Amino acid sequence: MRLHAVRPLKPQERRPREDELAWKIAEVAADGAPDDPAALEMAAMRIVDDWAVAAAALNRPSVISARGAALDTGLRPRGATVIGCGDALFDPYRAGYANATAIRELDFNDSFFAADSSHPGDVIGPLAAVAQGRGLDGMALLRGIVTAYEIQVDLVKGIALNRYRIDHVAHLGPAVAAGIGTMLSLPVPVIYQAVNLAAQLAVSTRQTRKNRISSYKANAPGHVGQIAMLAVDRAMRGESSPAPVYEGDYGILAILLGGPEAEVQVPLPEPGEPKRAILETYPKEHSAGxxxxxxxxxxxxxxxxxxxxxxxxxxxxxxxxxxxxxxxxxxxxxxxxxxxxxxxxxxxxxxxxxxxxxxxxxxxxxxxxxxxxxxxxxxxxxxxxxxxxxxxxxxxxxxxxxxxxxxxxxxxxxxxxxxxxxxxxxRVANAHPRGARPFGPAEYRAKFLDLAGPAVDGVECARFLGAVERMMAGGLDDLTQLSLQARPGILREASPGLF
Known part of the structure; x- marks a missing residue:
């Protein structure tokens, strides 16, 4: 790993864009470093974890409304699945939003803490929607997840948000954009533009998690995932984005995170270094913060x-x-x-x-x-x-x-x-990697069967877990297999929205 010093530029000061944090993030996303097998396996286990908690939340109000927004767009010949709705395909922007909301609703997926906090598994819903919509295979998705975790964790290590009352989803946008860049093998300049825009638009205040906390806490990762998808789409079409988004004298650090004299140290992998940050994150055994x-x-x-x-x-x-x-x-x-x-x-x-x-x-x-x-x-x-x-x-x-x-x-x-x-x-929870009963593959599968069982029948649960096994073995070409069909009559309908 290499530490990168990041500070706001003085007015009229300029640097090559290759020195900007967003460019360095893009280089990590585009770097074809060797895969770490343990990181890929953990990425697959976190899909199981995310889909487990999503299945348990299918009839929570936030999830119903987010799913309704996806279903109202109608079926697509190429699109993404919505958890609970089988292998039917919908608009990936809306499907990713719906799935990310279901994943976050119960506050039951993974966490990471350093200079700030995060739920890095929130990257998976948007990434899976993009991978399905683009017809990618399972290995591409796993690599995208590993990249997104790496960027999320590295930003959390280097840039504190909570002390300035900025919500931690600000790091989620650049992470998802970087993960999409890896999945699609995009060039560094395109990923750079996407990271800039995603970072710019993902910022919101910590009021999301203060006082009488609203349903938007569950919606926030899906919303930011949509922002990241939009950022990548714009960058692929040749649009440019606000830059330098972190270092500018009107940028994120100078205006929101410490002022003109702020300086942070962000660790990122060296060129050719495998991305292993996902192995530093930890799951939840209980549905609570x-x-x-x-x-x-x-x-x-x-x-x-x-x-x-x-x-x-x-x-x-x-x-x-x-x-x-x-x-x-x-x-x-x-x-x-x-x-x-x-x-x-x-x-x-x-x-x-x-x-x-x-x-x-x-x-x-x-x-x-x-x-x-x-x-x-x-x-x-x-x-x-x-x-x-x-x-x-x-x-x-x-x-x-x-x-x-x-x-x-x-x-x-x-x-x-x-x-x-x-x-x-x-000192730490029992399920923590340093705890009395650390989670392994058996615990992730057990959590899935326990949480999904009431809404999804056993045959469907086994089919999904089998698809994840094939993905880990490099044999899942059809990512629509990463779907779940709820039992008949289980899903509640949403109220109509604007369109």
Whole structure:
């Protein structure tokens, strides 16, 4: 890997475009470096993971509306499949949007944290739609996914967004554009223009994940995926894009991310170096924000030892600052204790997540968020005794180490009415690569069968998993096999939109 120093240019200062970050990203996307077999296998497993969580979300409101927008465009002789609708083909722009929404809806696919945060698996829905629409084979898709993960992870390592209240999907746009560039074997100048435009248009504020969180949180990756597709289309047609998008004196760094004196260090693979960043990312075992994964596992560990809830005076979760600010008391959001809050808000409440996991000993993507379950009086009473505190030691254990060595958990201190305490801690979630039960191929398949089973029959599930196996072996020429047909009568219809 090579670190690239990136800073805003002074007014009237100019540099060759070959020195720009967008050009260097394009070079990585166009580089025919050797494939890393483990990275390709992980890309296939993340398709399984994404389709699993999408199948479980098929009748969530955001997914219904996004799917309706795709189906309203009508069938296409060349297009992309929509998860749940079998091998029928639709407009790839709308299909990619629908699938990305289904993938993100339950907050149940993978994560990565460094200077910023991300859900890198959000790249897969748009990439698969493009690959199907262009008639590409399975190996092309896997290579595109590996590139998109690489760019997403490298940008997250180098450029912080959250501290400036910019949403993390800003890194998703350039990553998807780069992945499409790899799949289509586009030349560097074309990918460069696409990365510029995708980066320019993918920026939005962090309000997406603040206060009463809306359904747009699920839509955001699909929206940005559409932006990236559009950017590639424009670049292929010869259009140019705002540049230098990162370094310009009116560009992303100077205006949004630190000002004229900002400087960042972005790592990117050397020419000819295999792309392995996907191997640094980690899956989710539970349907909740990633900062809650270890807290759920910790609650399971504590529940049989914690004693009667009426004896508890308060519960303090001592954790890293990011958890405290994003999912904890430090966010300053009373909605995080509100039993009438949206699901999107609840899955970003560490206090809610810990309370329900402690009481139930299980976590379900549907039942744990059911209104009657959330509003149960004993749950509300305990929930309001829980708060988070930012702890410097946990913050350092998250901030300083390499990505796979970061601590994502915390220490829970239970104080009882008599002043006695009970404490436990957990560094990372059990499913984390450094955890007690790291995910492997068997766990991804089990997650798929568990989540897809209620909506998709067993024969169809087996057919899909077989298609993924053939893809890993280099034998899947027809990517429409990466489809899922829901059971008859399962899918709900959307309300009509503009067209």
């Amino acid at each position: 990633y900062h809650g994964q270890a807290l759920i596992d910790l609650a399971y560990k504590m529940r049989d030892r914690i004693g009667p809830e009426d004896d508890i005076r308060d519960i303090v979760i001592r954790t890293k600052e990011l958890t405290h600010l994003v999912m904890g008391s430090g966010a300053g959001d009373p909605e995080k204790w509100d039993p009438h809050a949206s699901r999107e808000t609840l899955d970003h409440s560490a206090m809610f997540i810990f309370t329900v996991a402690l009481q139930d000993g299980v976590w379900d993507h549907d039942n744990s968020y059911a209104p009657d379950r959330v509003a149960r009086p004993d749950t509300v009473a305990l929930w309001r005794k829980v708060r988070t505190e930012a702890d410097d030691a946990w913050t350092r254990a998250f901030t300083d180490p390499a990505p796979l060595d970061k601590a994502h958990g915390g220490r829970v201190v239970v104080t009882y009415a008599d002043g006695s305490t009970y404490e436990e801690e957990l």
